[in-house]
Amino acid sequence: MLVSWDVLAVAVVVLVVACVLALTAVVLIKAARHAGERRRAVHDEAIRTRIMMLAVAEDEALAKLESELASTTGALGEHVENTLLRMIPEVRGDVRGAMIRVLAARGLLSRSLDRIHSRGAIQRAAAAELLGILGGREVIGPLTAALQDKSLEVRLVAARALGVAARPEAGGHLVDALSLTSGIPHSVAATALLNLPEQDPAVYIEGLRDRDAGIRYGSAAVVGLLLMSEAADALFDCMVAERGREGASDVVIAACARSLGRLGHKPAISELADISCSSAASSSVRQAAGEALKAMPGAEARDVRRRVIEHADADVRRILVDA
Amino acid sequence: MPHRILVVDDDADIRDLVSTKLESSGYEVETAGDGVAGLELAINNEYSLVISDVMMPGMSGVDMVRMMRSAEPPISVPVILLTAKNQERDIESGFAAGVTDYVVKPFSPRELAARVAGILAR
Numbered sequence: 001m002l003v004s005w006d007v008l009a010v011a012v013v014v015l016v017v018a019c020v021l022a023l024t025a026v027v028l029i030k031a032a033r034h035a036g037e038r039r040r041a042v043h044d045e046a047i048r049t050r051i052m053m054l055a056v057a058e059d060e061a062l063a064k065l066e067s068e069l070a071s072t073t074g075a076l077g078e079h080v081e082n083t084l085l086r087m088i089p090e091v092r093g094d095v096r097g098a099m100i101r102v103l104a105a106r107g108l109l110s111r112s113l114d115r116i117h118s119r120g121a122i123q124r125a126a127a128a129e130l131l132g133i134l135g136g137r138e139v140i141g142p143l144t145a146a147l148q149d150k151s152l153e154v155r156l157v158a159a160r161a162l163g164v165a166a167r168p169e170a171g172g173h174l175v176d177a178l179s180l181t182s183g184i185p186h187s188v189a190a191t192a193l194l195n196l197p198e199q200d201p202a203v204y205i206e207g208l209r210d211r212d213a214g215i216r217y218g219s220a221a222v223v224g225l226l227l228m229s230e231a232a233d234a235l236f237d238c239m240v241a242e243r244g245r246e247g248a249s250d251v252v253i254a255a256c257a258r259s260l261g262r263l264g265h266k267p268a269i270s271e272l273a274d275i276s277c278s279s280a281a282s283s284s285v286r287q288a289a290g291e292a293l294k295a296m297p298g299a300e301a302r303d304v305r306r307r308v309i310e311h312a313d314a315d316v317r318r319i320l321v322d323a
Numbered sequence: 324m325p326h327r328i329l330v331v332d333d334d335a336d337i338r339d340l341v342s343t344k345l346e347s348s349g350y351e352v353e354t355a356g357d358g359v360a361g362l363e364l365a366i367n368n369e370y371s372l373v374i375s376d377v378m379m380p381g382m383s384g385v386d387m388v389r390m391m392r393s394a395e396p397p398i399s400v401p402v403i404l405l406t407a408k409n410q411e412r413d414i415e416s417g418f419a420a421g422v423t424d425y426v427v428k429p430f431s432p433r434e435l436a437a438r439v440a441g442i443l444a445r
Contacts, residue, residue: 052343055432087336093431095340 043079047072051083054098055091066098070105081106088133089164100134109134116142121151128154132161139165144173152183159184163192171199175207178218186218193222201230208238213249216242220252224259232265240271253281254288261292269296273304277311290316326371326443327351331361331387332405333379341374344432345439358382365391365398371443373402374435377413385413385420392421401442405430 050065057065072080084099091099103109108130115127128146131139143165146158159177162170174196176182177189193199207219208231216238223231239256242248257275260268275281275289290312293305305320312320328350332338335356342352353368355361357379365373365387373391375384382390384404391398401423406413414425423442426435 048339049343052339055340055344056347083336087340090334090337090429091340091432092429093433095432096429 039075040079043076047076047080048083051080051087054102055095062098066102066105069102077106081108085130085133100136103134109136109138113138113142116146121149121154124149124151124154125157128158128161132158132164135165135167137167137169140167140170144170147173147177147182147184155182155184156188159189159192163195166195166197168196168198168200171196171203172206175203175215175219178207178215179210179212180214181212182214186214186221190218190222190225193218194225199226199228201228204228204231205234208234213252217249217252217255220255220259224255224262227263229263229265232260232263233267235259235263236265236268236271239268243275250282250285253285257285257288257292261295264295264297266296266298266300269293269301269304272296273308276308276316283313283315286313286316287319290319294319294322325349325351327353327369328439329353329355329361329364329368329370329373331355331358331373331375331379331384333357333376337376337405340432341435344436348436348440350439358384358387362387362390365400366394370400372439373400374405374439375402376405377410377417378407385417385422388417388422389420403435403438403442 047069050069053065054062054069069080081103084103088096088099088103112127112130112134115123116131118124118127124146128143131143140162143158143162147155147162149155149158155177159174162174171193174189174193177184178186182189204219204223207215208223210216210219220235220238222228223235235256239253239260242252242256253275257268257272260272272289272293276286276293278286281289290308293301293308296304309317309320328345330338330341330345330352331354332341333356338354338356342354345352353364353370355364358375359382361373361375361384362382364370373388375387377384388402388404391400391402402421404413404417404422404425405428406417406425407428417425424438426438
């Protein structure tokens with residue numbers, strides 16, 4: 001096949017132009033990056049020491065420093081905000097408190113509370129993330145409302161942010177977010193729940209009785225991870241009820257079994273033995289029951305394990321033989 | 324003579340925050356941005372204490388401690404590791420490598436300074 005010289009020349013020219021454009025783009029990106037670094041260095045020079053002094057100053061000196069950082073304007077003010085937002089997730093205690101007070105005094109809290117109602121999902125998600133970092137009672141309402149946002153990205157960021165804000169009153173809302181219809185991955189809502197302090201067992205007991213299998217599953221898993229013994233009876237009831245339910249969920253039964261094992265809830269021993277030998281249960285459910293039996297303390301559990309080993313399948317036997 | 328402390332962290336914000344806090348408590352502080360630089364400083368200088376992050380590019384804090392302990396002669400300076408929350412494996416391997424204590428992130432600079440004072444008072 002012959003290619004005319006004209007076509008070849010055009011191809012070469014196009015190639016050269018593309019190379020020149022790519023090189024120019026690389027040079028421009030590098031120049032912009034260098035300019036950004038220089039700008040950051042200039043701002044750091046001007047204010048970094050004062051930001052770091054938040055870890056040291058006390059009483060009146062701290063109040064003065066906070067007010068100075070709060071009233072810094074323009075690009076330097078933005079630099080203060082960016083530096084503090086980078087640092088806050090890494091620190092706790094009085095330094096974190098001082099950093100949050102500076103950001104709130106700069107209006108970041110009120111700006112974020114406004115922006116969480118923006119039209120753009122990206123702005124709403126960014127505002128939710130900031131509200132989580134800033135924390136405090138006033139962010140919980142807007143963040144729990146954002147769990148119902150039409151954008152999944154916003155709902156997901158709001159769930160994470162509630163975990164970061166770590167207020168106990170978010171518990172019920174995050175349990176609801178475990179619902180199969182919320183679209184929020186279970187791991188995200190459950191991780192956020194694990195971050196909350198002073199949790200109310202009633203929230204999980206209600207979750208274990210919910211009609212939504214996702215909420216029952218998530219509640220069962222979190223109760224075990226939090227070692228919430230107050231919810232152990234409800235957990236057991238949930239497992240028994242799930243077995244008798246039409247369209248029973250294997251993951252709910254398995255999560256209940258694992259958590260009962262973690263809690264060492266002895267009244268569940270005989271039911272767990274029954275599940276681990278049941279041909280009606282799936283292999284994963286039988287194994288979860290076997291793992292739970294293995295974790296159970298006491299002589300009764302030891303005797304039951306011996307009996308189960310004689311009747312269970314090979315996978316369950318393997319789990320229990322090591323006990 | 325004030326105690327000399329080496330702070331190793333690839334995060335400049337944390338490095339500066341910890342340095343500021345420790346300097347305000349009267350310690351002399353030197354810093355390194357990664358495990359390799361930290362190891363080099365620890366080999367060539369004498370410190371009363373090293374504070375190191377775990378996750379760093381190039382060489383982790385745990386590997387840095389392991390190399391310090393196996394150096395000839397071994398560097399037996401106490402080391403506090405800064406670990407991320409729920410990283411039991413880091414803590415376990417840190418103690419196996421010869422770490423003295425650990426502080427979980429997010430950390431309180433005040434608490435860190437108290438731990439430092441406690442170790443240096445031993």
